[in-house]
Amino acid sequence: MNLPGLLRLTTLGDVLGAVYREGATGVVELREVSGARAGHTHRIHLQGGLVVEVETDVPTARVGEVLRRRGIVTEADVARAVSRMPLFPDRRFGELLVAMHAARESDVAFALRLQRRERLERLFLLSDARIVFRVARTHGAPSAPLPTDEVLHGRARFRDRDGRANGAEPREIHASRRDPARGRALAALGLGDGADLETVQRAFRKLAASMHPDRFPTADADERATLMRRFAEITAAYHSLVA
Numbered sequence: 001m002n003l004p005g006l007l008r009l010t011t012l013g014d015v016l017g018a019v020y021r022e023g024a025t026g027v028v029e030l031r032e033v034s035g036a037r038a039g040h041t042h043r044i045h046l047q048g049g050l051v052v053e054v055e056t057d058v059p060t061a062r063v064g065e066v067l068r069r070r071g072i073v074t075e076a077d078v079a080r081a082v083s084r085m086p087l088f089p090d091r092r093f094g095e096l097l098v099a100m101h102a103a104r105e106s107d108v109a110f111a112l113r114l115q116r117r118e119r120l121e122r123l124f125l126l127s128d129a130r131i132v133f134r135v136a137r138t139h140g141a142p143s144a145p146l147p148t149d150e151v152l153h154g155r156a157r158f159r160d161r162d163g164r165a166n167g168a169e170p171r172e173i174h175a176s177r178r179d180p181a182r183g184r185a186l187a188a189l190g191l192g193d194g195a196d197l198e199t200v201q202r203a204f205r206k207l208a209a210s211m212h213p214d215r216f217p218t219a220d221a222d223e224r225a226t227l228m229r230r231f232a233e234i235t236a237a238y239h240s241l242v243a
Contacts, residue, residue, distance in 0.1 A: 001022045003131055004131060006129070007129040016152060023049045027045050028132075029133075030130070031129055032128070042056040042058070042129075044120070052145045055119075056119050062115075063112060064093055070111075073103055080100060081093060120146070124239075188234055
């Protein structure tokens with residue numbers, strides 16, 4: 001399995017697609033190579049080509065916050081679990097919530113899956129990084145893998161970057177009257193029917209830069225949840241349009 005050494009020479013969708021086709025087990029490491037975060041490393045763990053864990057230092061919602069936003073636990077439940085963590089250093093936060101009967105194991109598993117998806121979405125926004133794949137054997141029971149359609153469906157391909165394939169001019173986005181789903185995606189980015197791929201890319205980058213949750217460190221939980229929902233919406237719209 002041959003992977004380009006730099007993310008700017010491919011896309012993360014192409015990288016994960018190649019690992020999936022090989023059915024490989026190991027870790028994709030992405031080490032940022034420029035800007036203020038140069039040297040920061042993110043890791044995507046895969047088993048049989050499927051994503052089972054994502055490690056990143058990019059801030060994402062914690063399990064307790066995910067469960068609270070979904071109305072599964074209360075702020076008081078989260079506070080009680082936080083206060084008990086020093087007493088049970090070997091237990092994870094979700095395990096404490098289950099032991100307190102504040103949440104079920106299935107609730108915690110669902111929250112962990114959403115957290116993993118959010119972390120992966122953040123990595124799809126990387127503009128460049130050094131790529132290394134390390135083959136590994138699995139140890140212990142892995143997390144339930146993310147479904148392939150959640151990871152790869154609608155992702156940008158390198159061959160479509162800038163809308164050019166085999167020298168073709170940038171392709172025009174199909175009119176919304178012919179494809180309602182594309183119309184909704186264009187509307188989410190504030191664009192009309194005639195937007196071409198380069199226009200879509202510029203609109204997404206502008207929106208992503210202005211509303212990324214990391215730009216609002218003082219936002220409260222409700223404001224951050226709204227930002228994350230909107231950010232997820234424009235990200236999904238962008239990926240559906242460039243697929």
